[in-house]
Every structure is written in structure tokens, then in C-alpha cells.
Amino acid sequence: MNTSKYDAFSKRHPLVNFLFFIGAIGCGVVIQHPAYLIAGVMGGGTYYLLLNGKKGWKMILGMLPMFVILTVINPLLNAYGVTVLFHLFGRPYTLEALMYGAAIAGVFVVMLLWFGCYNAVLTSDKFTSLFGNLIPALSLLLVMVLRMIPNFIRKAKQIIGARKSIGKGAGDESTTKEKVNDGMTVLSALTDWALEGSVITGDSMRARGYGTAKRTSFQIYRMTAMDWTLMGMIVTLLFVVIACGANGSMTATFTPDLYIAPITGLNTLGFIAYCAFLLIPTALHIKEAIQWHISRSKI
Amino acid sequence: MKKSNIATLIVLFALIPATLYFGTILPGRSYYFTGTLIVIELLIPFFMAFEGRKPQARELVTIAVMCALAVAARAAIPIPNFKAIFAVIMISGIAFGAETGFLVGAISAFASNFFYGQGPYTPWQMLGYGVAGLIAGFSFAKKRLPRKPLVMAVFGFISVVLIVGPVLDTSSVFLTLPAISWGTAWPLYISGFSVNVSQGICTFLVLLLLGKPLLEKLDRLKVKYGMMEAHDDGV
Structure with missing residues (x-):
């Protein structure tokens, strides 16, 4: 995730990031219109590649077989539709059901892509800073858990190592029974050590005045003019998309009859708004890259 | 009544039925969308109880x-x-x-x-x-x-x-x-x-x-x- 350090959208306020992903994932789940799905795959895929570089291609190519499998399976489960392609096990295999399968698989791929971007952009520190004021106890809990997990895994490895050095513990050639038994001993030792530490941490927090007054939280992120602009764009575009959706401009039903709303007239507006919305992070990334290139070439 | 209890009642008797109704008028396949919203709504009362307990x-x-x-x-x-x-x-x-x-x-x-x-x-x-x-x-x-x-x-x-x-x-x-x-x-x-x-x-x-x-x-x-x-x- 080194590349995300240079991503312009990741540097924006977490609220902007969060709102964008809520919109992108929410729309991605609900809309099955083929044109919107293609827009979703293009938008999500481009941003995913910008974030992950060459590694991203591997993941995207890995989604292809999944897409194909989900597509061809649907007509086996769903025999509705009028255009029968052929009969399989005495059941009709219809074109409509196949297209429906492709749409469902498309929704799945769009969602995986946006979640991939979400994981790179909205890191745990951003999440807790976003919700620190709203749910203070839970955010603190989450921060502590996230800090303890690597700590405990390290300690578990130390315990395993210490046991190995005195000739105990399971290796690669151990039986499952030995592995399980050894795991139990390690887990037990780890629990003892961790609980011991928890009481000390808790008392230390109390001694420093935890719970005596309302906790304030330090905010490292500030909403800048740029963030407000982006937020305005996100909200406006989403509003247009939802309004057009309510108007039926992205309706697509596949079975029993195929109906896909044409992208003409007023329906174009919704589609353009959706595309513009999905391109926000990519556009920001490219804009920053160009600016950087220009300012560097001036030197 | 405790705040978290009120929240539980609101979630069970207002939010979830509303989500279910909204899910039926949504176009297309909204099982996942509706289902996930309900799951998130079910989590809220527990989290509020914890926050309220200080x-x-x-x-x-x-x-x-x-x-x-x-x-x-x-x-x-x-x-x-x-x-x-x-x-x-x-x-x-x-x-x-x-x-x-x-x-x-x-x-x-x-x-x-x-x-x-x-x-x-x-x-x-x-x-x-x-x-x-x-x-x-x-x-x-x-x-x-x-x-x-x-x-x-x-x-x-x-x-x-x-x-x-x-x-x-x-x-x-x-x-x-x-x-x-x-x-x-x-x-x-x-x-x-x-x-x-x-x-x-x-x-x-x-x-x-x-x-x-x-x-x-x-x-x-x-x-x-x-x-x-x-x-x-x-x-």
C-alpha cells in the first residue's frame, strides 16, 4: 500500500472519503443496469489500479473466472425468460437468465473493486478519527484492539520460539493433534500474560484520569475549502443519481421479460452524474500527478 | 427508561419495518442491500448500550x-x-x-x-x-x-x-x-x-x-x- 501515499484522494478529509465510498458501494449494490455496471467496473477498476499498481492487475484478472462462473450458473437455477438457448437436464437455459447472471456477477465485481479501494484509502486511523467523537468508548476500544493484535501475535511467536528452544512445541511435520495441543498451551500462556497486562494498563489509565471528565479528541484532519468543494460535488451528484433512479432511468429487469431503460433524453443526465461521481478519486489523482509533473519541470 | 432501551425499541419497531418496506419498493434485487441495512441496525442498540454505560x-x-x-x-x-x-x-x-x-x-x-x-x-x-x-x-x-x-x-x-x-x-x-x-x-x-x-x-x-x-x-x-x-x- 505504498502507492496510496501518493494518492490525492486518500489525503482528503476522512469524511469525504467515507461519504464517497458509502455512495459508490451503495449505488453499486442496488443498480443492475448494464451501462451503469460497466461504468462501475471502469471507475472502480481504474482507481483500484492507481492505488495498487501492478499488483492490482493480478487481483482484477482473478475476478474474471469468478465473473464467468457466477454468470453461467444463474440460468441453471433460474429458468425464467423467453429466449431459450438450449435445454440442459430437461430445463430451458435462457438468454435472459444468462444476462441476469452477468448483471449479478457485475454487481459482485463492482463491490469487490470498491471495497479493495476502501481498504487502501480508509485506514483504521482515519476510521477511528472519524468516529472518535460520535462513539468515544468504542473508538478507544478499537484503537486498543488494533494495537494489541500485532503485539499479541509477536508475543505468541516469542512463546512458540521459547518452547521450541527447550524441545517442545509443534513443527511442520507434527500431527494435527500435536499442533492443536501445542496451540492450546500457547493460547493459555498468552492469555495469562495479556490479562496481567490489561489490569496494569487499566489502572494506569485510571491514574491518569480516564473517565473523570468528558474526553476530547485530537483531530489531525481539518476540513479545507477543497474538502468542502468535494463534499458538495459528492452530495449533488449522488442526489442527481438517486432522483433519476427514482424516475426509473436505471431500471433493468431481466426475467421473465428483458427490459433495460434506454439512456436517452433525461436518462442521460443520471448516467453522466453517476460516471462523474465515480471518477472523482481518479480525476483528483490525475490532476495531482499533472500538477506535480508541471511544477517539477519548472525547476 | 434507559437511552439504549429506547434505541432498541425504535430499531425493532420502526427502523427495521421501515427498511423492509423501503426494500420492497426498491427496483431489482435488493436482498443484500436491505439485509445488510437490517444487520447494521441490529448492531446499533448493543453499541449504544456500551457507550451509555460509560x-x-x-x-x-x-x-x-x-x-x-x-x-x-x-x-x-x-x-x-x-x-x-x-x-x-x-x-x-x-x-x-x-x-x-x-x-x-x-x-x-x-x-x-x-x-x-x-x-x-x-x-x-x-x-x-x-x-x-x-x-x-x-x-x-x-x-x-x-x-x-x-x-x-x-x-x-x-x-x-x-x-x-x-x-x-x-x-x-x-x-x-x-x-x-x-x-x-x-x-x-x-x-x-x-x-x-x-x-x-x-x-x-x-x-x-x-x-x-x-x-x-x-x-x-x-x-x-x-x-x-x-x-x-x-x-
Whole structure:
């Protein structure tokens, strides 16, 4: 995730990031219109590649077989539709059901892509800073858990190592029974050590005045003019998309009859708004890259 | 009435019916969207109860330790689909009550996904893992079930295979199936069954071998420092 350090959208306020992903994932789940799905795959895929570089291609190519499998399976489960392609096990295999399968698989791929971007952009520190004021106890809990997990895994490895050095513990050639038994001993030792530490941490927090007054939280992120602009764009575009959706401009039903709303007239507006919305992070990334290139070439 | 109780009532009698109604007027296939919204709404009352309680430092740290242990337990046993996470969550529920058990489950699901990747399954995992802690806490409170290793182990196996596993499988059913009926859904539940059984066996073994000693450690902590007294009704 080194590349995300240079991503312009990741540097924006977490609220902007969060709102964008809520919109992108929410729309991605609900809309099955083929044109919107293609827009979703293009938008999500481009941003995913910008974030992950060459590694991203591997993941995207890995989604292809999944897409194909989900597509061809649907007509086996769903025999509705009028255009029968052929009969399989005495059941009709219809074109409509196949297209429906492709749409469902498309929704799945769009969602995986946006979640991939979400994981790179909205890191745990951003999440807790976003919700620190709203749910203070839970955010603190989450921060502590996230800090303890690597700590405990390290300690578990130390315990395993210490046991190995005195000739105990399971290796690669151990039986499952030995592995399980050894795991139990390690887990037990780890629990003892961790609980011991928890009481000390808790008392230390109390001694420093935890719970005596309302906790304030330090905010490292500030909403800048740029963030407000982006937020305005996100909200406006989403509003247009939802309004057009309510108007039926992205309706697509596949079975029993195929109906896909044409992208003409007023329906174009919704589609353009959706595309513009999905391109926000990519556009920001490219804009920053160009600016950087220009300012560097001036030197 | 407590704030969290009011929130529970609002969620159960206003928010969820509203979501269901909204889901039926949404175009196309909105099972996943509606289902996930309801799952998130179910999580809210538990989180509000925890915030409203203003937890003490010791309680907070102990819950954090149980969550982190549940996640780190993945590293202790190097066999795939054979993780002690459910056992640790259930032990927390048994030791500290149903509400804490739910919290440990939900938070450890969420926190572990920061390492393994958040996805469309995250809210479902939080609910499923939380329910594991909740039912364990409820069933063993007030000596409803004896805290014997074998009883805990069998209880753990049954609840993982019959309750927690199917909750997780439902998220993949909602996510990948176009039309949901028993006829189309059973292959997914069957394919998830083997994973659930494997997790169930792991939970069984950990609770059988470690349940008692771990509980003793936690109970000792509870008595010694007088923290996290479970409410009388166990909820």
C-alpha cells in the first residue's frame, strides 16, 4: 500500500472519503443496469489500479473466472425468460437468465473493486478519527484492539520460539493433534500474560484520569475549502443519481421479460452524474500527478 | 427508561419495518442491500448500550484484550478454517455476560478485517460473531447450563454449526444469488457446511481443553478486581 501515499484522494478529509465510498458501494449494490455496471467496473477498476499498481492487475484478472462462473450458473437455477438457448437436464437455459447472471456477477465485481479501494484509502486511523467523537468508548476500544493484535501475535511467536528452544512445541511435520495441543498451551500462556497486562494498563489509565471528565479528541484532519468543494460535488451528484433512479432511468429487469431503460433524453443526465461521481478519486489523482509533473519541470 | 432501551425499541419497531418496506419498493434485487441495512441496525442498540454505560478503564482494557486474543488466536493454531476465535468469544460471553460477549464478537470481527480486508461481509461477520458471544453468555448465565467442559464444548459446536455459520452463509446467499428460494440457496449452505463443521470442531476442542482454565483465569480477575458484574438476568 505504498502507492496510496501518493494518492490525492486518500489525503482528503476522512469524511469525504467515507461519504464517497458509502455512495459508490451503495449505488453499486442496488443498480443492475448494464451501462451503469460497466461504468462501475471502469471507475472502480481504474482507481483500484492507481492505488495498487501492478499488483492490482493480478487481483482484477482473478475476478474474471469468478465473473464467468457466477454468470453461467444463474440460468441453471433460474429458468425464467423467453429466449431459450438450449435445454440442459430437461430445463430451458435462457438468454435472459444468462444476462441476469452477468448483471449479478457485475454487481459482485463492482463491490469487490470498491471495497479493495476502501481498504487502501480508509485506514483504521482515519476510521477511528472519524468516529472518535460520535462513539468515544468504542473508538478507544478499537484503537486498543488494533494495537494489541500485532503485539499479541509477536508475543505468541516469542512463546512458540521459547518452547521450541527447550524441545517442545509443534513443527511442520507434527500431527494435527500435536499442533492443536501445542496451540492450546500457547493460547493459555498468552492469555495469562495479556490479562496481567490489561489490569496494569487499566489502572494506569485510571491514574491518569480516564473517565473523570468528558474526553476530547485530537483531530489531525481539518476540513479545507477543497474538502468542502468535494463534499458538495459528492452530495449533488449522488442526489442527481438517486432522483433519476427514482424516475426509473436505471431500471433493468431481466426475467421473465428483458427490459433495460434506454439512456436517452433525461436518462442521460443520471448516467453522466453517476460516471462523474465515480471518477472523482481518479480525476483528483490525475490532476495531482499533472500538477506535480508541471511544477517539477519548472525547476 | 434507559437511552439504549429506547434505541432498541425504535430499531425493532420502526427502523427495521421501515427498511423492509423501503426494500420492497426498491427496483431489482435488493436482498443484500436491505439485509445488510437490517444487520447494521441490529448492531446499533448493543453499541449504544456500551457507550451509555460509560465503561471503566479496567473493563475497557479487558474487553480489548479478549478481542485481540480472539484475533491473535488465529496465529496460535496453524491450520486453515480451524481457528480458536469463536471459542475465545464464547468464553468472554460466559465469563462477562451476554452483552460483553456480543461486543467482543462484533469488535473482533471488525478489527480482524482491518488486517484481512473489509468487505461486503463485514457487518454480517460482526453480527454472527457477536451472536456467538451473546448466546453463550445468555445460556450459561444464572447457571442455566453448567459450566462443565463437555457441556461448553458441545454447546460451542452446536452454536457454530447451526447458528453462527448459517448467518455468515446467508451473506453470501444474499450477495451472489439472483432469486432466493430454498431450491437455489441450499447449494451455498451445503458448501459452507464443511467449513462450519471444521470451525465447530475447533471450537469444541478449544472449549473442551481450555474452557475451564481460561474461565478460571477470567473469574479470578473478576473477583480480585471486582469488575464487570453481569446483570442478574444475564443480559
